Amino acid sequence: MTRIPCVLMRGGTSRGPFFLSSDLPRDTGTRDAVLIAAMGSGHPLQIDGIGGGNPLTSKVAIVGPSQQPGTDVDYLFGQVNVEKALVDTAPNCGNMLAAVGPFAIEQGLVAASDPETRLTILNVNTGKRIEATVQTPGGIVSYEGDTAIAGVPGTAAPVRLAFLDAAGSKTGKLLPTGALRDEIQGITVTLFDMAVAAVLAAAESFGKTGSETPAELDADRAFMARLENLRLEAGQRMGLGDVANLVIPKPILLAPPTEGATITARYFMPHACHTAVAITGAVCIAAACCTEGTVANELAVLPAPDAQGRRLLIIDHPSGRTPVEIEQDAETGEIHRVSVIRTARRLFEGFVHIRDKVA
Known part of the structure; x- marks a missing residue:
């Protein structure tokens, strides 16, 4: 040995x-x-x-x-x-x-x-x-x-983590297809690459509320198969090729938030729903919420930025809430820094x- x-x-x-x-x-x-x-x-x-x-x-x-x-x-x-x-x-x-x-x-x-x-x-x-x-x-x-x-x-x-240049983590572009929205297999999605390459979709597009437990989502085999087919095509469109044996892009279902939060998310790893949310996923979701025209932006309830252009976004997920701080240029919309607290x-x-x- x-x-x-x-x-x-x-x-x-x-x-x-x-x-x-x-x-x-x-x-x-x-x-x-x-x-x-x-x-x-x-x-x-x-x-x-x-x-x-x-x-x-x-x-x-x-x-x-x-x-x-x-x-x-x-x-x-x-x-x-x-x-x-x-x-x-x-x-x-x-x-x-x-x-x-x-x-x-x-x-x-x-x-x-x-x-x-x-x-x-x-x-x-x-x-x-x-x-x-x-x-x-x-x-x-x-x-x-x-x-x-x-x-x-x-x-x-x-432990404070500040992502300094997270856009285009695998594809080289924040929006790999150049579009804020794409349609894949009848579902409107945003293909987004910030800290992790992801395919963002409204939960209601799949007949879901976004409040389902991970176990409930995992048990719906027809839904999971449909989500995987969408992910495979998203991977091709994002320039990642055949992603059957890759864990990216990550599928993320989004819904309006509960009171006091910014958005509700169900994050997939990709073949099972996360019991919370991955940190790279939280960074991706928060950045998409702050990018006008995305699926996430439409569903989010955004807080106003402070004098330095920072917003504290709160992501609802199955285990609770994850705060994410975004520093964004007010004129260009460019996201300079995304910070989270972990242990x-x-x-x-x-x-x-x-x-x-x-x-």
Whole structure:
């Protein structure tokens, strides 16, 4: 057996092993085989690995010193398929991203400051930068605090994530087709790429209210099949090619909000409805709400911007609400910065054991 050091961490509403890039094979195929073996993919319970049998707990982060000027660390995200031997590195994961800063500091990749440490992370998947602010009183990462996030029990120290140049994460364009609205299979959609490539549609277009539980949506197999067919065509139109084995574009159903919120969302991963909302998805939804003419903008109840052009949007989802701060140019509508608050926790550290024939 080959032993590979790793740290199991919760980032936001996701969980998975964090590896130093230097501890994994350089060859992409061998690396993915190691990750598949480590997680136990190919079985619905991932019984022979450390995955949790759910897309939210079958995620991997690979972190190392940055090769780009102006950034501190590189972060490669891998979504490891639960039942298939597949690793998808096309998207970013904003929840796992929340734990990258604490991991990098504790692994000695970034020197800590007092009382907080700010670092710039390059997401290798998308080539985009994120600024993370981690609580480090006395130069030590603190996980204890009073911040609560929907979908996670208890409270913890806040991790602030500011997405600096998130537009065109995979397609190179905020609007991959150049249109604010497209029609696919009789459904009006907005194909939008901000932090994650997504296809946005009104829930009512599918005969849904947008208030359904994830279990109810997942159980409607006819609806899920229709949503997947729409996603596959959206991928082609967005220039992503055949996306059957990719997790992007993400389908997102939208509806008017409840009182005090901006919009209601049901976010798909893509073959199951998220019990909350992915952070990259929240960034995408919030930006679309602030882009006049999109499906999201039509359904949203937007707050007025402050003197600096910032708005605090509140996204309703199955586990509660997620706030997202948008900084937008009042004249051009360009979105400069999108910020969210997450929490993270170090859960376990040690070695994952891989059969020698894999590694």
